[in-house]
Amino acid sequence: MSERPLSFLDRPNSYIGRSVPRPNARRLLQGRGTYVDDIRLPRLLHAVFLRSPYAHARIAGIDTAAASRLPGVVRVVTAADLAGLYTPWVGTLSHLKGLKSAPQHPLAQGRACWQGEPVAAVVAESRAQAEDAAAQIAVEWQELAPLASAEAALASGAPAIHAALGDNLAFARAVDTGAVDDAFARADAVVAETFTFARHTGVCLEPRSILAEFDRSERRLTLHCSSQVPHMMKEIAARHFALAETDVRVICRDVGGSYGIKIHVYPDEMATIALALLLGRPVKFVADRLESFVSDIHAREHRVAARMAVSKSGEILAIDIDDLTGIGPYSTYPRTSAIEGNQVVNLTGSWYRCANYRARLRVAFQTKPPMSQYRAVGHPIACAVTEGLVDLAARAIAMDPAELRRRNLIADDAYPCTSPAGLIFEKLSHQRALARMLELMDYAGLRREQAALRARGIHRGIGLASFVEITNPGPAFYGVGGAPISAQDGCTLRLEPGGAVTCAISITEQGQGTETMVAQIVASVLGVALERVRVVTGDTERTPYGGGTWASRGAGIGGEAALQAAKALRANILDLAGAMLQAAPADLDIAQGWIVDAVSGARRIGLDEVGRAGYFRGDTLPPGIQPELVATRHHQPRDYPFAFTNGVQASWLELDIETGFVRLLKHWVVEDCGRVVSPLLVDEQIRGGVVQGLGGALFEECLYDGEGQLLNGTLADYLVPMAGEMPDIEVAHVMTPLAGTELGAKGAGEAGTAGAPAAVMNAINDALAPFGATVAEQPFTPARILRALGRT
Amino acid sequence: MSETVEIRLTVNGEAVTRRVAARQNLVDFLREDLGLTGTRAGCEHGVCGACTLRVDGAIVRGCLLFAAQLDGARVETIEGLSDSGEIAVLQAAFHERNALQCGFCTAGMLITAAELLARGGVPSRAEIRDFLSGNYCRCTGYHAIVDAVEAAARTRAGNGPP
Incomplete structure (x- = not known):
């Protein structure tokens, strides 16, 4: 029986591929979750920040005397008061050649470079008292010229925001496969468009929050964070506050939304840590909504001039793009603000066979809040540019856009292959996904319906968008560039005496279902009921070391670690059970919490009996047996730098040509994320991601005036998608398991956001087609649509 | 700023008497004074709905009410509605x-x-x-x-x- 496979995937009681409710959702449903602001500690103090009201201004003086005298105020600090407590940080990575940035500090050093930069902090016994005091701080400002737009920042003669850096070009990159101009010269049609993507931001309903506790007697720092990356935060705190790495503990309990907002190092959070060190008392900072808008990282802000060459027969011959992006005054630490633009260069056009590719990227400093990684980093831009060009090309040669895609998408049997910018694709399924989509949405039927309605003056549009999505990144993303960001994750499993299993894993939960997905894998491999597995996440002292949650890596990396740990624990359990039963371990199995005969399935002893013998009754075991009822395994992607997923999205919408309003009628996604561990959780990741993409496409925009002042920095003014305007979203899967892991899972968290804006843009332009109008400026507001129609 | 008001109200069926700052909103009162953290502030502008709860049977935004307005009121939060099974x-x-x-x-x-x-x-x-x-x-x-x-x-x- 030694050949019997460890068939966790096809065991009769496997949880893999089954939808189960999340056990940890119960507390959230009763309002009993614990977010950082819910934590109360003895002698807790509250920090509030005074922020720059100007985009660019010198601080000639700060008078904190009046503020310091107010009741409840414990300390008011400015930059000078924190000097020596920390070392500053610079957001560069060595593998992004030429990327430069300036040192950042918790509080502005004599000059503020964006509206919202923290300038002074008040610590008081209550938040209200701290706010009262912050209002009494008098700052003598000397306004400096703002450089709000990326164009202005790179204009010749523009003053450098950081004089030491020489100019405002943070990073540049170019790709040229050669022969691009030749391809354009021999094309039957060339289409061109300038696509713009507004700044928007994450709007996590739970704002950024941190509670720092410092025990002076042991020099131990404990951080309660709303974070996706506890181990990274531990490393950062140890490095920049000169603490032993074993003296920093980061605990992340419930996290109220993150989407990439909570993976960065923020000055106000570093200041809160410094204040806890300074005062020796716990200090809490919870951003309010107004300061979230000017201090959370912003996303996007790209202007991409793009061209595509195509032949009459529908062959895409060449793509040429030029991306300019503005990242604020600093490259964000430690992931930098150059990754998004880099992704745009890497990804654009990469799902098509087109070999001729040229791209230019310029990343500019400007006096706006820092811009950095947010859900689907770079993908929505690359996808909208590529798919927008494909639809323009289809129109130029009078070919159906689905057909043009079918002729150019990489064939499903062409893998592995390498894109013009150097991405390696292991195995994707664009053709199958497109075929599945056309069937799912009844593409032909919708086209007929659209034509019939057009005849009645009802303008509906169909938009398609194929895409790839980077998931499961290896060290090539960050680690190779020197960032303390782990690409591997670990899982430790312990059999409890009563037969239950405790699982500690380094990936984290922000509601996507991480703990449930892990429990499904562990329960399936071990042969125990799901409710017998308790998963622990979000604590650097209680879990193995690992990267946390970002870049759609939880299931693919953490899930594989859990699978391997469960196999190892299973083997240990069977070794002990074999000794107890005088049977060969290979002749035994575990099913439904019992040690069973592998062939007949007959129950021999319960797992509780194994646990009891292992922990309490070693005296009953044969000599030489040392029970080992804990196992740890790690997983780190090695075969490929990234595991790509692929998919296609479609949008069906109605355009009111009188008002410019878009009504979303239906949205479809066909996604190939490899093996689906938990269909319910995967589909909800896709749906949530789609709606975040739709937000960027239709509503969300941080509106700035020429002075660098945010004009819509409240939730009453900044629009996010609401239930009433969102469509039902149908999700289907093609499954191409990832090679090189037993689980075969790739990521699913960002694909929805990657493709949704492109699908909606193409649908709007499809509806606009009879009027010869197009839009390419996100978000596609009614005003912009009316402008395209010539109605304003 | 330091003016206080005494209020008597019912929260999740329990009688509560507290002296509150006149400027304190209902969400902060529930969270900070009563430890009922299930009601959460998302925007403090009455827009996002995260702080929705019931006062005298009607749903309201907790961030738009002052605790001082609630003398004599009957407040129900997620904790109470969960425990009652409603x-x-x-x-x-x-x-x-x-x-x-x-x-x-x-x-x-x-x-x-x-x-x-x-x-x-x-x-x-x-x-x-x-x-x-x-x-x-x-x-x-x-x-x-x-x-x-x-x-x-x-x-x-x-x-x-x-």
């Missing part, structure tokens, strides 16, 4: 359908949905979407929430899925 059907439907992710909006979403269900019948998906439009969710994309509310309405109406 919204158990909705909670079960949300759990089954995974109609929540991070959970920050969930209490407000449930209390708003309960108001819709209290009107009786099985609302259409469009009616559900419309009614929930004052409660923001950044995680789910709303589809699952609409499914769950629809399922709970059917359960309450005594019939299962169509």
